[in-house]
Amino acid sequence: MDLVKCQLPILFLLFLTSSATAGNGNNISAVVLAITKDETTGLFTIPFAGEEYLFDITANYFSDLCKPNHPTVACNSTVCSVAHSFCASFCPATTVTSDCQRRGDVCSTSISNSLEGGCYYGEPSLIEAGVVVSAVDRRKGNLELISLPQFISVCGYETMLGMLPESAVGIAGLSLSPLSIPSQFSDFLSLERKFAVCLPSTGSATGVAIIGTELPSVLVRRGNLANRFTYTELKSDPRNSAAYFIGVEGISVNQKPVDFSSGVFEFDAVGNGGVMLSTATPYTTMLSEVYMSFLKAYKEATAAIPRAKNILPFDLCLNVTSLESNEFGYDVPPVDIKLSDGKTWTLYGANIFKKVAPDVICLAFVDGGPMEQMLTYNAVIVGGFQLEESLLVFDMDRLRLGYISSLPGTLSVSCEDFDDELQQPLSAGKMTM
Ligand SMILES: *[C@@H]1O[C@H](CO)[C@@H](O)[C@H](O)[C@H]1NC(C)=O
Numbered sequence: 001m002d003l004v005k006c007q008l009p010i011l012f013l014l015f016l017t018s019s020a021t022a023g024n025g026n027n028i029s030a031v032v033l034a035i036t037k038d039e040t041t042g043l044f045t046i047p048f049a050g051e052e053y054l055f056d057i058t059a060n061y062f063s064d065l066c067k068p069n070h071p072t073v074a075c076n077s078t079v080c081s082v083a084h085s086f087c088a089s090f091c092p093a094t095t096v097t098s099d100c101q102r103r104g105d106v107c108s109t110s111i112s113n114s115l116e117g118g119c120y121y122g123e124p125s126l127i128e129a130g131v132v133v134s135a136v137d138r139r140k141g142n143l144e145l146i147s148l149p150q151f152i153s154v155c156g157y158e159t160m161l162g163m164l165p166e167s168a169v170g171i172a173g174l175s176l177s178p179l180s181i182p183s184q185f186s187d188f189l190s191l192e193r194k195f196a197v198c199l200p201s202t203g204s205a206t207g208v209a210i211i212g213t214e215l216p217s218v219l220v221r222r223g224n225l226a227n228r229f230t231y232t233e234l235k236s237d238p239r240n241s242a243a244y245f246i247g248v249e250g251i252s253v254n255q256k257p258v259d260f261s262s263g264v265f266e267f268d269a270v271g272n273g274g275v276m277l278s279t280a281t282p283y284t285t286m287l288s289e290v291y292m293s294f295l296k297a298y299k300e301a302t303a304a305i306p307r308a309k310n311i312l313p314f315d316l317c318l319n320v321t322s323l324e325s326n327e328f329g330y331d332v333p334p335v336d337i338k339l340s341d342g343k344t345w346t347l348y349g350a351n352i353f354k355k356v357a358p359d360v361i362c363l364a365f366v367d368g369g370p371m372e373q374m375l376t377y378n379a380v381i382v383g384g385f386q387l388e389e390s391l392l393v394f395d396m397d398r399l400r401l402g403y404i405s406s407l408p409g410t411l412s413v414s415c416e417d418f419d420d421e422l423q424q425p426l427s428a429g430k431m432t433m
């Protein structure tokens with residue numbers, strides 16, 4: 001993979017504001033979206049217009065299949081140059097100018113599919129198809145349907161949308177890209193460029209994404225929880241400038257630091273490495289050398305717990321017949337992720353082990369192989385399973401991540417308790433063109 005220098009997408013913040021149809025005058029304080037877990041794939045979806053879209057914090061656009069005679073965006077428009085201003089993972093930086101001539105002044109862009117590591121460019125078209133979302137009216141305190149006619153999405157062909165959960169028809173991107181869902185909602189509605197996420201742990205519970213604010217109101221009602229968040233810096237990968245990375249110094253299992261070769265979590269000279277967060281990866285995927293050390297440490301820490309037969313793709317399964325469990329999950333050694341700014345992100349049982357049979361749980365981390373096999377050339381991709389039932393705030397302007405680990409254990413709430421955010425009418429939707 002070539003090293004290309006990408007511009008930081010935040011430079012383009014507010015490019016839409018001048019043309020925004022809605023502003024502070026609308027008194028909107030947040031946009032609220034329900035999150036559902038697809039048990040088959042371990043991925044998450046959110047609804048627009050009654051259809052489900054992959055909830056993907058690594059994706060840069062809202063994208064789905066092109067419909068006949070879809071509207072297009074002109075090549076010389078500001079938004080077209082914005083779309084070509086940042087790098088997408090696995091995709092070469094292209095200007096796509098030649099496509100504009102070839103395709104008769106249709107602005108196209110490149111799209112990466114994090115599920116399969118594919119890059120598609122030249123064909124996916126920018127479209128101004130608009131969107132309808134359910135937003136909280138700050139003054140009235142209720143949900144309203146707000147239409148954003150200038151919302152930009154991308155449409156493409158079927159292969160571009162490979163490996164989606166069966167229920168999903170497209171990808172809802174929430175990266176740092178200026179054309180991601182939170183960037184555009186924030187611009188159009190003058191919201192803060194941040195979003196809170198609570199991923200549900202089962203297919204029967206509903207989680208929530210709240211764009212433009214930090215705290216679900218159910219937590220606000222329980223008192224000031226701002227001080228319960230730990231914040232860590234978000235880092236940027238020069239090759240994948242819109243994705244969310246955290247700085248990791250090391251990992252401890254049961255308070256004991258795991259032996260890793262030094263600098264293994266950092267970006268190397270060509271930009272390989274780093275620790276990326278991804279809701280498009282079901283289980284945390286580690287570079288082989290990192291995984292092997294982690295697995296060894298975890299095996300040692302659980303030597304006293306009876307084993308069960310391993311179930312693919314996992315390498316350590318335990319028989320939990322005699323193991324206690326509580327709101328944090330099964331009573332297994334915690335995993336501390338030591339962050340480079342001195343903070344610690346602790347994972348407890350429920351985010352470490354997946355239940356695969358009534359009395360069997362498996363260490364829910366997977367071997368990503370050598371660097372060439374890691375989809376995005378990162379050292380670790382922190383997957384959805386490890387993020388479930390935690391409250392995460394992606395603060396896109398301050399480039400920091402706020403987290404409260406294991407809500408059921410630490411605050412005795414679960415993502416499902418946030419569903420009163422979603423109580424009121426409505427289903428958000430795409431506008432019919
Ligand atoms: C927004 O709220 C203020 C008072 O809080 C009110 O005066 C104003 O009319 C509201 N704007 C809209 C568009 O509802």
Ligand SMILES: *[C@@H]1O[C@H](CO)[C@@H](O)[C@H](O)[C@H]1NC(C)=O
Pocket residue numbers: 074076077078
């Ligand atoms: C884009 O091109 C069209 C036709 O070629 C022209 O009418 C329009 O003014 C141009 N817009 C900008 C922003 O340059």
Ligand SMILES: *[C@@H]1O[C@H](CO)[C@@H](O)[C@H](O)[C@H]1NC(C)=O
Pocket residue numbers: 307308309319320321359360
């Ligand atoms: C787990 O251990 C119990 C008690 O030793 C045993 O009866 C059961 O068959 C074991 N289950 C599996 C899946 O290994």
